[in-house]
Amino acid sequence: MTKKVIVIGAGVAGLASAIRLQHAGYQVEIHEKDATPGGKMNRIEKDGYQFDLGPSIVMMPELYREIFELCGRDPNDYIPMEKLDPMYRVYFSDMPDTPIDISSDLTELTRMIESISPGDTEGFLNYMHDIYKGYVFAQDNILGRPFHKRSDFYNLSMLRKAPKVKLVGTADNFIGRYINSERLKQIMGFQTLYIGVSPFTGPSFYSMIPMIQFLYGIWFIKGGMYTMATAMERLFNELGGEIFYGSAVQEISIDAGRATGIKVGDRKIDADYVVCNADFPYAMKNLVKSPRAKGKFTDRKIDSMKYSCSAFLLYLGMNRKYADVEHIHNFIFNESLEKNMQDIFEGKKLEHASFYVYIASKLDPTLAPEGKDGLYILMPVSDLGTADYEWNDETIEYYRTYILDTLKRIRGFENVEQEIVAEAHFTPLDFESRFNAYNGAAFGLQPTLSQSIHKRPQSKWPSGSNLYFTGSSTHPGAGVPIVLLSAGIAVRELIQDDKGSPSTE
Structure with missing residues (x-):
């Protein structure tokens, strides 16, 4: 008899897990508390303007395409992509009239580095050489496999390979071995924020993120990132899976040390297996009820773990096209990135901050009314457990004013405040309430050394x-x-465990 799997949450990983399992022959149900797929990969709609809610930059497109290829589909029929070059534009707040374009073409990239700091060109190429070795090591030995016990990481095979990889210290220190220019270091280091950690404290392992961009580029999916979420939903439905929206899971049912289904409202829904895509800290604290089932992940342990930064987002519908702004991805750096990062992770209200402006409607005009553009603006901020200030109307207005006043100094955005005709925002409180993101942390647990690889929660329930x-x-x-x-x-763990085990139905 076909075995049944319940997936909790239709976020990116939940959808991908459900597709893989349905394709492998299981009967899969997704239970999602929201009304739409994608989790944080969602959409905000306001007065005819459509904005990606969270993720906006496509890196490693082969991983996006893989889930469709696995099922014998042409990804181009689901997520049509185009490569961006230049990838993005960087502005520094002390020199807003001289932005820097970042290309994934190595010749153009080299010319850009030579124009900023000629003496750093050799160092940059050495960085690319050394970090690439780390990337290959990570691909082969870390990113695609589980770590059930300490010896899965600390073993003779890993020790033999590790000396070839010069990844010690923080991301900023690692980059600083090769690059002297503070501007170049910021352009490279800030990208650790893609996973919610500061380059000044995050492990050097994550300094491979800019290398992946420089070497392989970034991409845009027609319709924005939300296209990926709806495409995965479509594929899952085509395979025969079922999604139940507005189905908030209250508990993972556990009987004699074995997950047997979920509870939604006053109803128990049985399953052979459960895959939980709810944020792990939230799930262990709220969906796994008994202390014995929590194991080492007690409520106290969850509270004591370190969490990534959160984000404040503005979604602005504008009354015109921004023809003078050439790129869809724009980063505005404060000259003191280290102080900015320190304040974020120490919980201080930001006085000098960096932020990001994304104009998807420049590449896909259907995302805004005819002749108009929408601005998505993201500013990294403290998570709720760290912040020493409250999120209220005063805080929202404070950050809104800072962002708009900074933008006015950049060519093309001089009259930005007067050009707003539709507006919405998203705060750490919204990340917490809408997505059950623990402490409103937009990227989950912070990837510190003590919370990475074998020390991070694994896919298999340990208890x-x-x-x-x-x-x-x-x-x-x-x-x-x-x-x-x-x-x-x-999914590989589940299928491996399932081999030879009888169905409970």
Whole structure:
């Protein structure tokens, strides 16, 4: 008899897990508390303007395409993509009239580095050489596999390979071995924020993120990132899976150390296996009820863990096209990135901050009314457990004013405040309430050394059987490509455990 799997949450990793399992012959149900697929990969609609809610930059497109290819589909029929070059534009707040374009073409990239700091060109090429070796090591030995015990990481095979990889210290220190220019270091280092950690404290392992961009580029999906979510929903439905929206799971049912289904309202829904895509800290604290089932992940342990930064987002519908702004991805740096990062992770209200402006309607005009553009603006801020200030109307207005006043100094945005005709925002409180993101942390558990690889929550439930976890707080970590990998790990674990086990139906 076909075995049944319940997936909790239709986030990216939940959808990817469900597709893989349905394709493998299981009967899969997704239970999602929201009304739409995608989790944080969602959409905000306001007065004819459509904005990606969270993720906006496509890296490692082969991982996006893989889930469709696995099922014998042409990804181009589901997620049509185009490569961006230049990838993005960088502005520094002390020199707003001289932006820097970042290309994935190595010749153009080299010319850009030579124009900023000629003496750093050789160092940059050495960085690319050394970090590439780390990337290959990670691909082969870390990102696609689980770590059940300490010896899975600390073993003779790993020790033999590790000396070839010069990854010690923080991301900023690692980059600083090769690059002297503070501007270049910021352009490279800030990208650790894609996974919610500061380059000044995050492990050097994550300094491979800019290399992946420089070497392989970034992409845009027609319709924005939400297209990926709806395409995965479509594929899952085509395979015969079922999604139940507005179905908020209250508990994972556990009987004698074995997950047997879920509880939704006053109803128990049975299953042979459960895959949980709810944020791991939230799930362990709220969906796994008994202390014995929580194991080492007690409520106290969950509270004491370190969480990634959160984000404040503005979604602005504008009354015109921004022809003078050439790129869809724009980063505005404060000259003191280290102070900015320190304030975020120490919980201070930001006085000097960096932020990001995304104009998807420049590449896909259907995302805004004819002749108009929408601006998506993201500013990294403290998570709720760290912030020493409250999120209220005063805080929202404070950050809104800071962002708009900074933008006015950049060519093309001089009259930005007067050009707004539609507006919405999203705060850490919204991340917490809408997505059950613990402490409103937008990227889950912070990827510190003590919360990475074998020390990060794994896909297999450590205190029993038939329950698996996936998503940004589990190994291998946050970011859309990486949570797609986490789905692959969880599904392989489930199928391997299932071999030879009888159905409970």
